[in-house]
Amino acid sequence: MTDRVRRWGVPLAGTVTLLSVGLLAAEPALFAGAAIPLASVLVGSLSRVPSGATLDADRTVAAAAPTPGDPVDVTLTVENTGRRTLTDVRIVDGVPAELTVVSGSPRACRSLRPGESTTVEYAVRSKRGTYAFEDPVVRIRPLAATEIATATVAATGDTALTCANVVAEAPLADATLPRAGTLPTDSGGSGLEFHATRDYQSGDPVSRIDWRRLAKTGELTTVEYREEQAVRTVLVVDARPPTRVTPEAGYPTGAELSAYAAERLLDALSRSSVVASVTAVGLADEDLVGGLGPDGLAWTDPDGGVESPQASRLFDGVQSAAARDSVAPDGGATHEEGEPASERTTPDVETLLARLPPTAQVVVFSPLLDDWPTELITSLRARSYPTTVVSPDVTRGEGAAETVVALERRLRLQSVELTGATLIDWDLDEPIDIAMRASLAELFNR
């Protein structure tokens, strides 16, 4: 596509001014001087983009499978494969709209001789999912910049950035799980470990009668062992709208980070044969394929761990909700008019408690940006559920607002600790594995 640009308006006005004043004052030098802006006008009107200009582009994405939030270097190489020198080549790479450029610039302006190539280097912040790059757009102008030729150049090389969480390769395999699937209790009954003795009651199994004591004292007693109950670990991902806040532009939101941590923990648990359920609070019907359950909860009991379709759907739902209903960096929510999104999608704590198995141990993943998770954790602890809280800290920043939000989060962390729950404060500057290891150790070393 080629367009003409009339950028000679001011030189033309200058020419007219010089001729007019020269005429009025009868000054020959002004007539001669009018040739200067006139020459600019003429050169501009005659300039054209070189015919037969051709360019090739090749893109390289440095990281094959980055983790969410990691910067990924992208290099675009553009070569002038034509026979004419291109004095003004402007290049814009087709960065996916969902990704944010964190360093460098995907744009450049160069002059290219025939056969000469140039590179455009920049880095984008990765996000969970696959994002396709568009072909770079190139704009060429002649030296006088009075004509524009705009074209899209098909780029070879890498055309997409995939960030797939690589759970299978997560360095959690070394996390030792001392016990899996059962939880010792303080109540006596059948089991392996001795707990206490009591008077024989009619109906007690004969195998549990303390025959030695009967022989010594003549008293009929029954031996009780420490009961072991089957344990279900429930991972609760807080994905409500208040958590869809990003610490930096382009960085995953609190909801996405919570889901990411839950996904990694679920994988580790499933590989250790721990029975686990996952729920994400704050999702809307449209976020989840198949919709929410009758009680308004996105609940799944994945058979096969993180690779099961149900778990993938749930974590994809969190991703979709975060993208749809994210909060802009300036604090303006982008949800639709009417009822606030938080009111639409936040379930009642009682609903969640009603769904929990009585022997569950609960891991709550939440950035703790409002009081709802604190209320949930308090309720869990009041019902004696063993509770662990993994909280990604998305309150980084030096502004006054960030400081206040960070202070409020700090107070919530303190209240969570006071309930007796185990707290894992995940500093985003540290790898997630550190938080995960701590989480696993706390979870199974009770």
Added chain:
Amino acid sequence: MIDDRTEWRPTTASTGLVVFVTLLTATVLVRAIGVAVPAALGGAGAVALALAVWTAGWDRHRTLGTVLTSLLALPIGVGVVAATVGTVIVLAGVFFPVESLSRLPATVVDLSARAMVVVGAAGAVFGASVAIGHVLDRETARRTAEASLKTTIPPLGVGLVLVAGEALRYLESTRDAPGVGAVLGDVLRTTTTIVFEPPAVRPSVTTFLLLVAAALLVVRRTVGALPLTELTTDPAVERAVASVRSWLLRAAVVAGFGVPVGFFTDYVFPPERLQSVVTPPAFDLLTAVTTAPPARRLAWRVIALCVATLVAVAVLRRTARTAADRIGAAVAPFAAGSGVLVAAALVAGPVLSAARGWVAATLPGEFGPRFRELSGSVVDFYGPVPIVLTGVGFVLLVAAVAAMCLWLVLLTKYLDDRTAGVGIASGALFVVAAFAGVVGVPTALLFGSLVAAVLVWDVGEFGTTLGEEIGRRADTLGRNWSTRRERWPSAGSASPSPWP
């Protein structure tokens, strides 16, 4: 952190080159024609106008920006007046008197061309200044014009009122005023006599009752406007207010009904007959009451006080319902204008004396003493304060007119918002060069100025397009000059959306 508001502005290199070439060319040409002081003042005014446009565009600190824009109106006006009137006066002092009448046209052309060089140079400085921040567009120009115009109102209004008051007082006091002045003086005297000081020879019931009725109605309206019932929960206060307003209305109606009767007694009934009808003591009492100046002055003062109260209450009510920032932006120009008014009134004497002395000393030949004599009589008549206030008001008006012209040029799209600054700078350099050619600057300098004008436009427009399409931090020189940044504010800034 990258600021998205500045990222797509013209590139730094192009802006720097535009500013450097423009200032250099303008300075060289102005020095060549030898009008340093007015040109410097004009340049300062141009920079002030650019600053005013910049501050007018502050959205996050709208009130502060409006205050600064308003305060800058005075330097802008001074700069414009200095670049035009000041230049003409200085040059007139140099070129006049002419040796012979035949040299008069050439001298006038020369003087006008030099004045145009100064004006063009000031315009070029303004264009280069606004190109720095890429701050000039229709909205900022409109805000500048609006703020400057509002700033003009207090000093110009008060100055005109004082000057008009002095003039009317003079016309009222003399019967020797020429032409229309004499008629106006007669009307003033008659009106003053009838309304304020009627002769105590017969009753003046009509005007007296009119004043009383008007005063009662205004007081009733003021009592109703005051937030008395809102400030108390006592129902007795509400009842008392209603009762007072009712009584005031009745009294005003009674006074109003008395006006036709008064018209009959004042203008139809002869005084002797009225005296015989109402008895002499009653006639004397009625005359004394209805013609007493203190009573009438009291009525006028009550009316003035109540009107002022009504205006204040209306302003406060409106203010209470308006956002603080909007109030600040709306009130700031008037506050700044009032500040200018007070400052001008404080320094009126010395400033006027200095200005008169400079003009008289600069004007050529007999014009100087003649100006001193005429201006002296005017100052003696009006006093320095009304003259200085009116003068400051007109200077501010000049600034407002300059900003309005700028807005109109942008509104009618004679100048594009994108390239307004470089367009003005380049166009003004063409004007400067053209008129410098008339004055007879060296040809090399003339041609160099024209090349500079073309360069300013070409580089400025190129840098603007480059900034819009590539951004200011992209690599445009084949090397990676871009620094690592913490973040970009939005993903959209990375997409090629600006290109069609």
